[in-house]
Amino acid sequence: xxxxxxxxxxAAVLAASLAAVSFAGCGSSSSSSAAGSTASAAGSTAxxxxxxxxxxxxxxxxxxxxxxxxxAYTEKTGVQVKVQTAASxxxxxxxxxxxxxxxxxxIFICNGPVGYKTWGSYCSDLTSSDLAKHLTDKSxxxxxxxxxxxxxxxxxxxxxxxxxxxxxxxxxxxxxxAKSVDEINNFTKLKAVVEDMxxxxxxLGIKGVFASTSLKSGEDWRWQTHLANxxxxxxxxxxxxxxxxxxxxxxxxxANEYKNIFDLYxxxxxxxxxxxxxxxxxxxxxxxxxxxxxxxxxxNWVWSDIGKVDGNVVDKNDVKFMPIYTGHxxxxxQGLCIGTENFACINSKASADxxxxxxxxxxxxxxxxxxxxxxxxxxxxxxxxxxxxxxFKGKAPDDPLAxxxxxxxxxxxxxxxxxxxxxxxxxxxxxxxxxxxxxxxxGQKTWDDVKSDVVKTWxxxxxxxxxS
Amino acid sequence: MQKSLRKYxxxxxxxxxxxxxxxxxxPFIMGFGLSFAKFTTVTDAKFVGFSNYIRAxxxxxTFLPALGRSFLFTIASVILINLFAFIFALLxxxxxxxxxxxxxxxxxxxxxxxxxxxxxxxxxxxxILARYGLTLTSDGKxxxxxxxxxxxxxxxxxxxxxxxxxxQNVSPDLIEAAEIDGATPSxxxxxxxxPMVMPSITICMFMTLTNSFKLFDQxxxxxxxxxxxxxxxxxxxxxxxxxxxxxxxxxxxxKAVVFAVILxxxxxxxxxxxxxxxxxx
Numbered sequence: 049x050x051x052x053x054x055x056x057x058x059a060a061v062l063a064a065s066l067a068a069v070s071f072a073g074c075g076s077s078s079s080s081s082a083a084g085s086t087a088s089a090a091g092s093t094a095x096x097x098x099x100x101x102x103x104x105x106x107x108x109x110x111x112x113x114x115x116x117x118x119x120a121y122t123e124k125t126g127v128q129v130k131v132q133t134a135a136s137x138x139x140x141x142x143x144x145x146x147x148x149x150x151x152x153x154x155i156f157i158c159n160g161p162v163g164y165k166t167w168g169s170y171c172s173d174l175t176s177s178d179l180a181k182h183l184t185d186k187s188x189x190x191x192x193x194x195x196x197x198x199x200x201x202x203x204x205x206x207x208x209x210x211x212x213x214x215x216x217x218x219x220x221x222x223x224x225x226a227k228s229v230d231e232i233n234n235f236t237k238l239k240a241v242v243e244d245m246x247x248x249x250x251x252l253g254i255k256g257v258f259a260s261t262s263l264k265s266g267e268d269w270r271w272q273t274h275l276a277n278x279x280x281x282x283x284x285x286x287x288x289x290x291x292x293x294x295x296x297x298x299x300x301x302x303a304n305e306y307k308n309i310f311d312l313y314x315x316x317x318x319x320x321x322x323x324x325x326x327x328x329x330x331x332x333x334x335x336x337x338x339x340x341x342x343x344x345x346x347x348n349w350v351w352s353d354i355g356k357v358d359g360n361v362v363d364k365n366d367v368k369f370m371p372i373y374t375g376h377x378x379x380x381x382q383g384l385c386i387g388t389e390n391f392a393c394i395n396s397k398a399s400a401d402x403x404x405x406x407x408x409x410x411x412x413x414x415x416x417x418x419x420x421x422x423x424x425x426x427x428x429x430x431x432x433x434x435x436x437x438x439x440f441k442g443k444a445p446d447d448p449l450a451x452x453x454x455x456x457x458x459x460x461x462x463x464x465x466x467x468x469x470x471x472x473x474x475x476x477x478x479x480x481x482x483x484x485x486x487x488x489x490x491g492q493k494t495w496d497d498v499k500s501d502v503v504k505t506w507x508x509x510x511x512x513x514x515x516s
Numbered sequence: 517m518q519k520s521l522r523k524y525x526x527x528x529x530x531x532x533x534x535x536x537x538x539x540x541x542x543p544f545i546m547g548f549g550l551s552f553a554k555f556t557t558v559t560d561a562k563f564v565g566f567s568n569y570i571r572a573x574x575x576x577x578t579f580l581p582a583l584g585r586s587f588l589f590t591i592a593s594v595i596l597i598n599l600f601a602f603i604f605a606l607l608x609x610x611x612x613x614x615x616x617x618x619x620x621x622x623x624x625x626x627x628x629x630x631x632x633x634x635x636x637x638x639x640x641x642x643x644i645l646a647r648y649g650l651t652l653t654s655d656g657k658x659x660x661x662x663x664x665x666x667x668x669x670x671x672x673x674x675x676x677x678x679x680x681x682x683x684q685n686v687s688p689d690l691i692e693a694a695e696i697d698g699a700t701p702s703x704x705x706x707x708x709x710x711p712m713v714m715p716s717i718t719i720c721m722f723m724t725l726t727n728s729f730k731l732f733d734q735x736x737x738x739x740x741x742x743x744x745x746x747x748x749x750x751x752x753x754x755x756x757x758x759x760x761x762x763x764x765x766x767x768x769x770x771k772a773v774v775f776a777v778i779l780x781x782x783x784x785x786x787x788x789x790x791x792x793x794x795x796x797x
Contacts, residue, residue, distance in 0.1 A: 141759060145557075147557040165763065166556055166762040166763065167556065169556070191657075266615055322650070322654070323649070324651075325652070325653030325742065326638075326653070327645075432581075474760060474761045475760035475761065476760045476761045479756075479760065483742065483743045486742070490654055513761060513762045513764075
């Protein structure tokens with residue numbers, strides 16, 4: 049009898065403990081969020097209704113910096129700032145799941161008019177915010193009609209990055225097509241120089257003039273987005289179309305100019321063009337850093353990567369920018385492509401206190417004590433941003449490419465090319481364009497096919513997202 | 517113990533049931549509901565009726581081809597994986613030296629995650645194809661063939677273990693009796709061993725079939741669908757629909773529901789067919 053009872057008790061205890069463990073396990077998500085909300089309630093009463101900030105960070109490479117900034121701000125003001133960073137390439141996914149939570153981000157990043165189509169109902173009106181008044185150029189903001197809905201975090205620039213040391217070596221050779229980089233101010237000249245350099249590549253000690261044209265899936269943004277921006281911007285300029293308006297159709301009028309420069313990249317590259325489907329952006333950064341090539345198309349953000357490559361031989365002072373020349377008439381006055389695709393938006397569905405706290409945080413960062421963090425280079429724990437606000441007059445980050453960007457921006461008689469690729473209808477459009485470019489490089493598609501595909505896909509993708 | 521089990525069944529089954537509901541049942545039902553809605557985040561959905569389903573099939577030229585590729589891929593990998601696994605199992609149930617070492621080695625690929633495998637094999641394939649001036653992305657076919665090879669490499673060892681267990685359960689008496697009656701080795705294989713391991717075949721077929729049909733990680737890491745969408749299987753296509761086009765979240769969800777239904781139907785049919793072939797010893 050005793051034995052039976054003991055057995056029974058044993059079973060009951062075991063069962064109960066099992067149940068307790070698994071209930072605890074299952075319930076953890078709800079209980080932790082409950083704990084979170086009580087903590088936040090306590091926090092906000094302690095800070096007398098100050099609200100709190102939840103910043104969903106877009107740039108994984110700056111996760112540490114943003115956490116440090118948040119900590120500094122909390123220490124100074126007592127306002128809670130939570131920073132979460134989405135892993136590389138997963139921002140949309142993370143944002144979608146975070147926004148569905150009761151404790152949603154109060155500041156999030158929108159990537160321009162197309163991102164706004166998805167997130168418009170979450171963006172609050174920032175037209176009358178203090179920070180918007182400090183913008184150096186109102187056209188840099190993300191707009192819905194005349195309403196400002198997103199503030200740029202930084203401007204960035206891209207173009208053809210070249211290695212001054214290798215170029216100088218070339219200019220000294222007999223029969224060089226130019227004597228200095230300043231002479232290269234249109235496509236004809238660029239082509240002559242590049243092709244001559246390819247012919248003399250053994251003398252220059254390089255494997256090719258251009259780094260690999262990375263066409264691996266997911267690594268093709270330099271071509272389907274950045275390079276495509278140049279002809280598309282010219283086309284939009286011709287028809288006087290605003291990027292923030294819905295661009296339903298394009299003609300790809302300057303497709304042949306795109307082909308000009310793309311062919312130049314393909315034919316004078318380190319890598320055979322049939323093999324480009326396996327090359328990544330990282331590969332081409334590596335080639336440039338190791339001095340295997342003289343030029344690559346990329347933006348100022350790549351400087352930190354160049355520095356990180358093992359055995360890097362490029363001197364800081366030799367890394368320079370030149371604009372992307374495509375053979376467009378009047379391109380002698382063309383500058384770098386400078387703009388932004390990361391707009392900070394304030395979640396309109398957050399509480400009024402939280403929205404205000406979020407705006408205050410951004411204001412502190414761009415007009416207050418936080419400004420140091422913005423311009424300091426990443427090695428010093430800063431963001432290394434070129435900030436488009438008038439409070440930053442004369443302050444530029446100290447990395448060489450960022451300085452080049454501000455230099456080009458301020459050159460007299462030079463017109464910078466805006467980042468109009470924010471109006472490209474969808475990621476799907478870009479992916480298809482990239483796939484077409486790969487097929488073209490591999491010789492499976494003619495240029496005419498690529499051109500008609502781009503026109504067609506733009507139209508269907510724009511229509512598809514308008515339908516939704 | 518029987519008695520206490522009956523008494524305390526709730527304490528034993530409820531935890532699992534609740535976890536199952538939270539991690540599977542509720543999301544599935546929500547997903548079904550969302551397939552009839554337009555939404556950006558799952559909390560702000562608006563009902564739109566069947567339009568997502570219509571757009572999945574008509575407004576989109578990637579879903580049906582991806583589905584077709586998934587079918588072909590599944591047929592090829594189910595046949596190859598089970599064939600190889602069974603042959604290995606037959607070889608490794610003979611009394612040879614070092615069978616345990618071989619069993620372990622064949623099983624090991626299964627322990628590596630799909631994403632890692634995808635990247636490793638990408639390097640291997642690109643390395644080989646580079647000799648012929650090609651890459652994995654030169655043609656969608658290469659990506660699909662690559663995936664078949666990868667899946668065989670990964671799953672064969674796992675299925676082999678199940679077949680070994682099945683083969684070891686075939687009573688030696690039966691085989692001895694057959695040998696005495698003068699049966700040839702191939703007769704023993706087809707008339708005795710295969711019918712006797714039919715339960716293992718049911719399980720292996722089910723696992724290879726469902727795993728191949730819902731393959732995602734390996735596809736994403738190996739080619740990410742390149743060139744274009746030519747090597748994207750259906751799970752990857754759903755993922756891309758969901759995240760790469762604004763306003764297509766509901767369409768992705770509708771595709772996912774269609775996919776789940778197809779998968780369930782195929783798996784049911786397969787289970788019924790192979791089950792009916794199982795024999796009592």
